[in-house]
Amino acid sequence: MLDSVSEVMPRGAALTEVRVTVGPLSGVCAESLEFCFTELARERGFSAARLKIVRTPARARCSCGVTYDLDRFDTLCPQCGSLDRSILAGREFTIDAIEVEEV
Amino acid sequence: MCDTCGCGDPASPRISGGTAHAHDHGGDHAHTHAHARTSISVGTDVLSANNRIAQSNREFLDRRGIFAVNVMSSPGAGKTTIVESLARRFGDVMAVIVGDVQTRRDAERAIRAGCRAIQIETNGACHLDAHSVAHAMEDLDLHGCKLLVIENVGNLVCPSTYDLGEHEKIALLSLPEGDDKVLKYPSLFHRADVVLITKTDLAPHMDFAVDKAINECRSLNRSMTHFSVSARTGEGMDAFCAYLAKKAGIGAP
Numbered sequence: 001m002l003d004s005v006s007e008v009m010p011r012g013a014a015l016t017e018v019r020v021t022v023g024p025l026s027g028v029c030a031e032s033l034e035f036c037f038t039e040l041a042r043e044r045g046f047s048a049a050r051l052k053i054v055r056t057p058a059r060a061r062c063s064c065g066v067t068y069d070l071d072r073f074d075t076l077c078p079q080c081g082s083l084d085r086s087i088l089a090g091r092e093f094t095i096d097a098i099e100v101e102e103v
Numbered sequence: 104m105c106d107t108c109g110c111g112d113p114a115s116p117r118i119s120g121g122t123a124h125a126h127d128h129g130g131d132h133a134h135t136h137a138h139a140r141t142s143i144s145v146g147t148d149v150l151s152a153n154n155r156i157a158q159s160n161r162e163f164l165d166r167r168g169i170f171a172v173n174v175m176s177s178p179g180a181g182k183t184t185i186v187e188s189l190a191r192r193f194g195d196v197m198a199v200i201v202g203d204v205q206t207r208r209d210a211e212r213a214i215r216a217g218c219r220a221i222q223i224e225t226n227g228a229c230h231l232d233a234h235s236v237a238h239a240m241e242d243l244d245l246h247g248c249k250l251l252v253i254e255n256v257g258n259l260v261c262p263s264t265y266d267l268g269e270h271e272k273i274a275l276l277s278l279p280e281g282d283d284k285v286l287k288y289p290s291l292f293h294r295a296d297v298v299l300i301t302k303t304d305l306a307p308h309m310d311f312a313v314d315k316a317i318n319e320c321r322s323l324n325r326s327m328t329h330f331s332v333s334a335r336t337g338e339g340m341d342a343f344c345a346y347l348a349k350k351a352g353i354g355a356p
Contacts, residue, residue, distance in 0.1 A: 001149045008145055016140060020149070027264045027290040063325075073289030073323065083322030087293065095145045102138045 002044050004095055015046040017099035021054045024071045025090035030055065048101075058090020153265055156233035160268025163240065164251065170351040171251040173267050175291060176275030178257030181301040181334060183209045185275070186254055188334040190216035192344050192356035193250055200239045201254040202231040209254060219244060230261040233268055249351040263291035271296040271350070276316060278302045278309045285319035293323040297330070299343065304333040 005018055018037075022028050030053050037051040057069040062077040063084040070090070076083060148154065164171050174182050186199055190213050199213040199220035210222035221243045223235050236253060245251070253269060255262040263272075274295035276284060279302065285292045292298065298320045300313055317329050328346070332339035345355040 003152060004145065004147050004149065008143060010141075010143075013141075025290065025293070027260070073293065074286050083319075084325065085322075086325065093149045095147050095149060097142050097144045097146075099140055099142050101140045 001095060002040060002046070005046075005098055006044070008098065010100060012103060013100035014103045015041070015049040015098060016101045017050045017052055019052045019054060019096045019098070021056055021092050021094045021096055023056055023058055023090040023092040025058045025073060025087060026093045027091075028093050054096065056089070056092065059088040060085040060090075061088055150264065150266075153233045156237055157266035157268040160233055160237055160240065161270070163237075164268065164270070167245060167248070168352065169245060169248050169251050170271075170347070171253060171267075171269045172271050172273050172297075172347070173253050173255060173262070173269035174273045174275065175255045175259070175262045175295075176257060176277070176301075177259045177280060180257070180275040180277040180280065182254050182257070182275055183212055184334045185299070185301065185332070186213050186252055187216040188337075188340055189250075189252060189344065189347070190218040190220075192340070193347075194218060194356075195247060196249040196351075196353060197252065198243055198245060198248045198250070199252045199254060200231075200236060200243065202235070202256045204229070204256065219248075225256060229256055229258050230265050231255050231267055232265050236267045249353050250347060259288040259291050263288075263294050273297040273299055275299045275301050278305045278311045282311045282313070282316040285316055285323070289323055292320050295320070295324065295327055297328045297346075300329065300331040302333060302335075303331050303338055304336045 005015065009015060022030050022033065034051055034053065041049045057071060059067060059069055061067045062080060062082055064077060064080040064082065066077055066079040067088070068078055074083070077085065176182050190197060190199070194217050197218040199210065199218060200223065201209040201213065201220060202223040202225055203209055204225050204227065207222040207224070210220040213220035221239050223231060223239050231253065253267055272295045274291055276298060298317070300316065313331060320327055320329065330339055330343040330346070332343055334340065348355040
């Protein structure tokens, strides 16, 4: 993640924020990410950087036709109670934007 | 194109917002003000570096007509024993890349069983990644190979999110692990193309309802294929090998 940030950092700027989207089905533990970010960012020289995590809902289309939001793999269809569905969204782990400050 | 951030290139990050201002700091007045902050859109997948190498791996394999599988499971589910069984059947059209934290034991078992193999010792990492697999493929003689079996580190969590360049993911679930395990590790079973129920020879000693486990797998991935096998007795191995052979474009062993 910090490699990608380093690639887009303008020269002579300080990193102040990294905004990421973490989907609930991405396999990423947001709390662990927050815990590790500060220390690892400091090691890279990004001592002023904050991590902002945007959590988006996952969406699935059930075999009964209903599309619904879910935040866990084992959320049942609200219409028919089934787990038989296709996952449409929720596996994202993206860097949406960074905020930098002139120094 | 701007040297600093590449603006003007359609693929580059977009700069927006900010409170840029300019004024003279000279003179003897004193004031404080915030430095300009600028937001830069990025929009990249965090695992993009791994995914780029994985795609390169897949293209390398496609050029050589090699079908590759990423075999994942908890430690002790039978990955290496299944690999040995496949090696005895497929022989020199098969190659193996195996990952463990330490030792070369599993690669040595595959070689003794009759196919070429190379070991990746991660020395700490709990999963393989595309970069280590790319290097392993450089060091492995793939001449005449049609089937590449990548045996991942025993772990039901982390391997699921690292594309290695394989064509299909195979998840193992052994009878002693219990039939209620699937939803405990949803990410891996959601991404598996094939689920292999292993150690079926232990059925008389286990309370394992295969239908229950398979239904839970299907709830996470409607299009998955499954086989029930025992490497020890050979039960189910013909069907599994025929599946792999068809995918690899060769005759069933």
